[in-house]
Amino acid sequence: MKGKTTRKHIVELADRLFYQRGYEHTSxxxxxxxxxxxxxxxYYHFKSKDEILAAVIQLRLENTRNMLLxxxxxxxxxxxxxxxxxxxxxxNQADIKMYGCPVGTLCTELAKLNHxxxxxxNELFSLFRTWLRWQxxxxxxxxxxxxxxxxxxxxxxxxxTLAQAFQDERFIKHEVEQMCDWxxxxxxxxxxxxxxxxxxxx
Amino acid sequence: MKGKTTRKHIVELADRLFYQRGYEHTSxxxxxxxxxxxxxxxYYHFKSKDEILAAVIQLRLENTRNMLLxxxxxxxxxxxxxxxxxxxxxxNQADIKMYGCPVGTLCTELAKLNHxxxxxxNELFSLFRTWLRWQxxxxxxxxxxxxxxxxxxxxxxxxxTLAQAFQDERFIKHEVEQMCDWxxxxxxxxxxxxxxxxxxxx
DNA sequence: GTCTATACCATGATAGAC
DNA sequence: GTCTATCATGGTATAGAC
Numbered sequence: 001m002k003g004k005t006t007r008k009h010i011v012e013l014a015d016r017l018f019y020q021r022g023y024e025h026t027s028x029x030x031x032x033x034x035x036x037x038x039x040x041x042x043y044y045h046f047k048s049k050d051e052i053l054a055a056v057i058q059l060r061l062e063n064t065r066n067m068l069l070x071x072x073x074x075x076x077x078x079x080x081x082x083x084x085x086x087x088x089x090x091x092n093q094a095d096i097k098m099y100g101c102p103v104g105t106l107c108t109e110l111a112k113l114n115h116x117x118x119x120x121x122n123e124l125f126s127l128f129r130t131w132l133r134w135q136x137x138x139x140x141x142x143x144x145x146x147x148x149x150x151x152x153x154x155x156x157x158x159x160x161t162l163a164q165a166f167q168d169e170r171f172i173k174h175e176v177e178q179m180c181d182w183x184x185x186x187x188x189x190x191x192x193x194x195x196x197x198x199x200x201x202x
Numbered sequence: 203m204k205g206k207t208t209r210k211h212i213v214e215l216a217d218r219l220f221y222q223r224g225y226e227h228t229s230x231x232x233x234x235x236x237x238x239x240x241x242x243x244x245y246y247h248f249k250s251k252d253e254i255l256a257a258v259i260q261l262r263l264e265n266t267r268n269m270l271l272x273x274x275x276x277x278x279x280x281x282x283x284x285x286x287x288x289x290x291x292x293x294n295q296a297d298i299k300m301y302g303c304p305v306g307t308l309c310t311e312l313a314k315l316n317h318x319x320x321x322x323x324n325e326l327f328s329l330f331r332t333w334l335r336w337q338x339x340x341x342x343x344x345x346x347x348x349x350x351x352x353x354x355x356x357x358x359x360x361x362x363t364l365a366q367a368f369q370d371e372r373f374i375k376h377e378v379e380q381m382c383d384w385x386x387x388x389x390x391x392x393x394x395x396x397x398x399x400x401x402x403x404x
Numbered sequence: 405g406t407c408t409a410t411a412c413c414a415t416g417a418t419a420g421a422c
Numbered sequence: 423g424t425c426t427a428t429c430a431t432g433g434t435a436t437a438g439a440c
Contacts, residue, residue, distance in 0.1 A: 006423075022314035024226055027415060041424050043417065100310055107367045108307055112224035122367050150364060150373060151380065158360030162352060165309045165324050171352055178353065208405075229433060243406050245435065 007045045007055075009035060015056045019095075019102045022109055023053055050116060057120045060102070064124060068131045078135040079187060082152070085132060086179045089156055093163070093172050101160035103128075128153055140190040148186065155179055209247045209257075211237060217258045221297075221304045224311055225255055252318060259322045262304070266326060270333050280337040281389060284354070287334060288381045291358055295365070295374050303362035305330075330355055342392040350388065357381055 013035045017026045028049060032039045046052045075081035089096065099105065103124045110118040132149035141148060159175045162168070215237045219228045230251060234241045248254045277283035291298065301307065305326045312320040334351035343350060361377045364370070 020314070022226075022311065024224075025315055028417090029415075038425050039416090040418085040426070044423060047417090049416065100313065104363050104367075105310055105314065108302055108310060108363060109224065111302065111366055112222070112307065113227055125364070125367050147376060151377065154360030154364045154377060155357060156360070157363045158356030158358070161306050161310060161359045161363070162327070162356045164313055165306075165327050174349060175353065175356060230435090231433075240407050241434090242408070242436085246405060249435090251434070 011055045011059055014052050018056055020099050054117050057117055064127050078138040082135050086176055089159055089172050089176050093169050096160050097163050097167055097169055100164040104157045213257045213261055216254050220258055222301050256319050259319055266329050280340040283337050288378055291374050291378050295371050298362050299365050299369055299371050302366040306359045
């Protein structure tokens with residue numbers, strides 16, 4: 001039973017450090033120092049650093065799914081839910097300013113490394129994409145729901161990248177406002193009344 | 203004289219590999235193998251790997267400045283020049299799909315490494331930002347020229363990140379069209395006739 | 405200027421005591 | 423399950439011959 005908690009502990013430490021320093025640039029010694037774990041103990045719980053990364057990605061996938069479910073409960077209307085997505089940029093602005101987007105920076109790094117877990121990391125993007133597409137479809141935008149989802153994802157990615165480079169939180173706030181304006185504009189183009197609410201998860 | 207060319211050769215090899223594999227994940231042996239240069243020879247031309255990176259960044263800065271000058275010559279009107287910027291996404295779509303944006307991915311990596319050359323790399327972003335701001339100002343949008351410049355930069359960053367993750371060139375094309383549409387919309391809001399053309403470089 | 409050989413060190417991973 | 427060695431590898435950097 002203690003084993004389970006230590007394993008979880010390692011994954012959470014690694015999760016944070018991989019985000020802050022990047023995967024490759026984080027050594028096992030870094031993770032060990034950030035917790036009370038000896039280097040050798042990693043290999044009781046994981047057989048390689050790659051396996052720790054895989055566990056970190058699984059944790060992030062799980063956390064993301066839970067977050068999306070919370071947004072579904074919190075937002076009656078699809079537009080409210082999409083607003084929840086847009087506002088993570090505000091909620092996490094301090095981290096984003098320092099470390100960028102946890103999804104985007106990880107996917108970019110793993111792509112350059114051509115890492116075995118690249119596809120699983122990209123699945124993080126897919127979760128948001130599918131969920132946003134679903135919300136736009138609920139709004140009656142079936143025809144271009146995926147384009148709208150990708151558009152919003154791309155804008156939030158770009159905001160994260162530049163906010164980090166220029167260390168600028170005001171830029172985040174300004175762009176979030178623009179995205180909200182954009183969303184209301186899109187709401188005007190719904191093909192009237194096709195808004196039957198299908199609450200069937202992702 | 204031969205020394206100068208070898209140095210340049212190393213920088214160009216490193217430039218390509220840093221883009222494709224990332225800075226940290228590229229070893230001196232990788233660079234050596236990609237050219238006809240021995241590992242030891244690096245240290246005649248550069249005293250460290252960091253110094254090679256610094257030279258690569260200087261090369262990119264120079265190339266970027268030249269590109270902006272070319273766009274200035276090619277485009278009579280500021281809107282034509284901004285279109286040139288937007289269309290690098292198309293011109294480089296094959297590379298972007300595989301390796302992302304050379305500016306964004308480098309800045310993101312160096313930020314995580316907290317690398318000494320981080321600021322110089324960010325200067326690449328600043329070049330585009332300042333240049334775009336200037337074009338929007340020429341269009342009579344002095345009041346929000348910087349916001350518009352940052353907005354466009356952010357969108358192209360987001361497009362690059364997602365195009366790489368999803369390996370999708372069609373997405374690039376679609377988003378480029380959207381950006382063109384956005385630009386024409388912005389042109390409607392120019393504060394009439396304040397378009398005195400000041401061709402005074404960056 | 406360029407090469408080979410090698411020192412040196414960080415890091416991922418293993419062995420084995422407790 | 424956790425620890426303290428220890429090993430093995432690969433990468434940066436240096437020395438010195440040519």
